[in-house]
Amino acid sequence: MLASFDSHLFWSALTSGPYWRGALTALELTAASLATAIVIGFFAALGALSERRGIRGLTWTYNWLFRATPTLLQLFFIWYALPQLWSGFASSWFTPFMAAWIALSLNEGAYMSEIIRAGLMSVDPGQELAGRALGMSRRRILRRVIVPQAVRIAIPPTGNEFITLLKLTSLASVISLHEILTASQELSAVKFQYTEPLLAALVYYLAIVSLLMVLQSRLERRYTFTSAGRGRRRRRVAPAAVPAISHDAR
Amino acid sequence: MSVLRAFDVTKWYDDLEVLRGVTFDVEPGQVKVIIGPSGSGKSTLLRCLALLEEPDRGEVTLEGRRPGPGEVGMVFQRFNLFQNMTALENVMCGLVEVKRLPKAEAREQATAFLDRVGLANRASQYPDELSGGQQQRVAIARALVMKPKAMLFDEATSALDVELVREVLDVMESLARDGMTMVVVTHEMRFAHHAASSVLMMDEGRIVEEAPPDEFFSAPKEERTQRFLALVE
Secondary structure (H helix, E strand, O other): OHHHOOHHHHHHHHOOHHHHHHHHHHHHHHHHHHHHHHHHHHHHHHHHOOOOHHHHHHHHHHHHHHHHOOHHHHHHHHHHHHHHHOHHHOOOOOOHHHHHHHHHHHHHHHHHHHHHHHHHHHOOHHHHHHHHHHOOOHHHHHHHHHHHHHHHHHHHHHHHHHHHHHHHHHHHHHHOOOOHHHHHHHHHHHHOOOHHHHHHHHHHHHHHHHHHHHHHHHHHHHOOOOOOOOOOOOOOOOOOOOOOOOOOOO | OOOEEEEEEEEEEOOEEEEEEEEEEEOOOOEEEEEOOOOOOHHHHHHHHOOOOOOOEEEEEEOOEOOOOOOEEEEOOOOOOOOOOOHHHHHHHHHHHOOOOOHHHHHHHHHHHHHHOOOHHHOOOOHHHOOHHHHHHHHHHHHHOOOOOEEEEEOOOOOOOHHHHHHHHHHHHHHHHOOOOEEEEOOOHHHHHHHOOEEEEEEOOEEEEEEOHHHHHHOOOOHHHHHHHHHHO
16 A cells, blocks of 8 residues: 555655745744733633623633634634724735634633633632732732742643644635645645645644644743752642643534 | 730621621730630731731721731741742742842842741742741741731641641740730640730630730630630640
8 A cells, every 4th residue: 555655755745845834834823823812811811710790701701702613713704704894904914824813812812711710720829818918919929929820730731722723723724824734735736646745744743743842841840849850850739620621623 | 005906806708797896906025815716706807917808897007007018927827938939039029029129139138037947048949848837937037028017927837747836936936035026826825825925815706805824824704715725725
């Protein structure tokens, strides 16, 4: 069966410009969307934990809207419907990358808000109490005490989200964003071969995720709060419960 | 002349009146020990004194005004050291984040206070790596470094293993000898006996009785105090 495998085609695909550029686009889109989603998610998490009912309601609606509808539909909506609704989007700056960035950020922000909320809630309330007893403002307590401890809890699920998001960028091929999958499809269309182009795409995804895993373990070490154990010992602290989120059918 | 004063402090939690108009004064250098059954309002009273809770009625004053940040130090039963900071960073935190001291200066002062509680050699360790007694001593240093006018101890030794209680009580006693104004909620009757200026009995949100330790323990006037002492001693 493997007799038909064309290793030359595989290697030329792997090193070709469209693949490289596609991979770079996918990586950029993932990183930009995750970064934006973390910012959105952070404020949405604060909103969900707010004492004001109106703010809680608002964040609830946001989470509900973006988690209950398919990501592909959101992507289509932003790419096709938004320019019709608002002429500001019917202009040259609104590229497929921009549309995908907005859609994925909003989508991912809803998931991140749950992860960050779980992280914030996992911090012992005594930490805030001690900060207040010292006379620290709420904002400083959040920044210096609560967020660093919440980060430790949020890193592993956020790594999951990165991977999910990376794979979701392939959805953007339907709004003509040139990412990894587009490169393989275009190659297949020319060569009438599927195995090699798809395998080359697969290698790129594996490479990016491997890179992320290295990055993640470094980050986890940085947020390990033991002196001798930094970098060596595994943490004794049990991971906090994070709401189970299915990634299957976004 | 009182330094710390609670006047008619009343606190409700929903339908429950936890503090029923508590008034008491602490004079400079006095050590007031509060005892009483759980649910009597001792901890809530301390939290009101530390401004962690706002009284529903009445007021808390320090030298006749509302206490400023760090002026009333609080030590908690469960230490509550910042888990993401080393011992030294914990003690520095108030100086840097509240008093806005430059880091170098904060480090110098914090080191001196860690030394005072005998933990200068643990400066770079995280709370997870310290024993309960050590954590509590760091917590005391964290409050002391703010130069408080009064210190509050909320069952500071209750979460400790028996053999670790002593090192924390030693620090508290040395503070008392140095003239620190203190309000101490505790079950350590021996500490109350020899470190207290006066002992208060609380029950159902009220101060039932207050007397110097000798009198309080040998000849309690109130029936409620007699019953409580019979149980704990």
